[in-house]
Amino acid sequence: MPEQVAVQVDSLKVYFDVSPPLVTRLLNKLPRQYLKAVDDLSFSITKGQTFSLVGESGCGKSTVARSVAGLCRIHDGQITINGTDADLPAARQDQRDAAEQVQMIFQSPYASLNPRWRVRDIVAEPIRAFKLARDKADERQQVARLLEQVGLSASDGEKYPHEFSGGQRQRISIARALSSRPKFLICDEPTSALDVSVQAQILNLMTQLQDELGLTYLFISHDLAVIDHMSDWVGVMYLGRICEITPKSELFANPRHPYTRMLLATVPDLQGKSNRPTITGEVPNPITPPTGCYFHPRCPHAEDRCRSERPTLQTHGPTRVACHAVQEKRL
């Protein structure tokens, strides 16, 4: 059976206008300024698999997630989900179908549920929006089944979100996401606000649901151990660009890009490695990024070419890397 592509993102660009106010700009004759949160980024996700994005804070992971979900104006590029262009103003039904296929699980379990709604209404919202229930009784039944599926009980539907702990709220969030029967879920740091023991429960629930329902995940995290646990493929992001796309096993066994190596080296682990390399330099300002390869100011292998020419993704075995040093076999 050929692997089917569930999600395809082609040269996605998302720019934020961060210009100073009009008057200031006119007085000081300043140009408009853009923050390139996502700059020419492409990847695809195979059906039933998990594609993860890792990177430092502010590198644009959430922005990618929000654009794929259609929550964010994209500047350029194309996003195709299950073969339909999410942004295409085509037939209404198609649009609806496409929307049905994308759901999202958010980072903060406290802000992602409307505090004034009962849990059963929260979970039923997508069912109502897409008219997926025959009648009230059917809807109630679906909600009860969903709550049980995520490890809550049907009677929890009567309660309000504040009566639940962080982990339980995240379960409610998952139940809501599943209620429109999507095939594709975006998970933006779904566990980073949770304790490790609760995190394990939620991650297990997510993998179990993936196995049962054949879900496709776009998974975002900054915790490499979580990434390792969840993903099939990993994209490493730096300042709005992807610097390495690789199967998970390759990432940890055989990291190529200097940034990936640095990330891996900085993970604290339970063995308590005593001599971790100290990282020099700070994350550059995304409004005025460096020339050439964005990573060169922090890269120990940078040469003149890195300073002037932007590297493109090149295939090396199963991995695709954007690095001159790797391409020149210096690394």
Place this chain on the structure above:
Amino acid sequence: MTKAGLIKFRNDFLDHDITYSFLHSPATIIAALVTLVMFVMAFGAPLFTSYTPFDPGSLNLMDAFIPPAWEDGGTALHVMGTDGQGRDIFAAILYGTQVSLTVGLLSVLLSIGIGIPLGIIAGYSGGWVDTVIMRIADIQLTIPPILIALMIDGITRTSISRDLHEVVAIPVLVASIGIASWPQYARITRSGTLVERNKDYIAAAKLIRTPVPLILLRHILPNVIGPTLIVATIGVAVAIIIEATLSFLGVGVPPTTPSLGTLIRIGNSFLFSGEWWITFFPALTLVILVLSVNLIGDWLRDTFNPKLR
């Protein structure tokens, strides 16, 4: 509901933090009782008095200037005395409070009716919509409500006949007070909306293509309306005062359907000739009413939003 359900409901209610805080605030309990009593007496006035002080036919000039019952010359028939036309002060106060409360409540309803939608729309849309709405609100806030009311009153007075004016006086008053005070509700609602609109539950609603009006109505509104309503309670007291002021100045409700403010004005001219009760009792009622509503408003504000303190 089943009996068990009712009992649970009652226990939850008694156990609730709000009930607790209410029961432990004697001032609020008294204020609530006073307000309730005034409400009932004002709107059920015929049950508490047999006089109809604003029906000219029922008045008898012989009864004019009777002092309160406990003063020399007072009679138990007119507990708070009568005014220059023989009207029973107590009855006048009941009917006057009714007018005051009506104007106060309706005008606040009008101003939150304008302010909440505009605030939500401004906060949610941002950009030029926000700028336009909030600049209008700013401009409006720089003009005192009394001036706006005087202006509207002046316009209606010159444009319609005197008889007609008496008929539309109360609606005009409600409109002018209501229009004058929407900006504060718009501001509170807008700042709440600015916080809520970036929360992820809104993103989740957008994800399933919920139309913007529904997002505003079903997600944002329930989460921002609380503080606005609390401020609105105090707004009722303010509106009653503005109405009284306007009526005192003679541009509010006409003497044929007097409010507390009108009664105070009528009584004011007799103050120096010794008939103090004509103005004193309406004024006392006004103070007690405004104070009670204010106390309830303060308590609501403190209980529901500690940050506003």
Place this chain on the structure above:
Amino acid sequence: MAVLDISDLSIEFPTRRGILSAVEGLSLSIEAGEILGVVGESGAGKSLTGNAVVGLLEPPGRVSGGTIRLNGEDITHLSENAMRRVRGAQIGVIFQDPLTSLDPLYTIGRQLTQTILTHQKLSAAGARDKAIQLLSEVGIPAPERRFDAYPHEFSGGMRQRVVIALALCCDPCLIIADEPTTALDVSVQAQIIDLLKKLAREKGVATMLVTHDMGVIAETADRVAVIYSGRLVEMGKVRDVIDTPRHPYTRGLMDSIPQIGQNLRTLPNIEGAMPRLNARPEGCAFNPRCTQTLDRCFRHVPPLDTTADEQRQVACWLLTEQENRKETAYA
């Protein structure tokens, strides 16, 4: 003599529904130059313990029993003024959020010199020199030039380093660091960890490091204390606790941490959630989630058992049982 010695500390919140005891009979001590990690689930009482030491418990919270000694001196019930002096002169405090700990209106140089001048008799120039020295000590490059910068001109990691510099102004003998790296990236996190270790090693500062990240503890701490629902359940040398956790909760906690290269589809986890303070079960607070309970676990709170090893304390009836059995067999 230990720098910090907490014995039998209890913290409670009087509420209208009775008294919530948030921390119960907690004892621990930290030697000079030692880093004690404090871990536990959200709401376990870690921050409360830290706040009690520096006298920053938020009312109505109060210390209801036990003593806190700093260098042998009892500081449990000092007046607010006396406590402020102790805090300024001997204890450095680092809170989680680097943004709120700095005043955005003043340059970092000014904030540092102000703090130095309030606690030490120095000339303005002397204070400036000391501030610059502190900044370079915490690893801010070119401190003379950064001296007059405002907090917003720094990245998150640098801000947190400035906060640490502030905490070091008075040459403290004790640092309370409450989740100092949680808001930061892995790469920055590594820098802060290194800094804390350097301080302990070179200046002999005793450090209480509160975090829920076992990886950070593994790498930084000498000893670790595990808190569950306001009670100490296990304490010992970091390597011992991590390699051979003995309390069932610690074991579950260690197991649920995903590790790179683990390759499990399902992570082991602890079922259920930590009980709320007002619903703590009788006996051992962990009993609803524990898989190996004895009768006694439901009736009595297990005492901290130190018989096996002076350095290792575990509060679990199972282990006491085993000891007893060993002893009877021996006899």
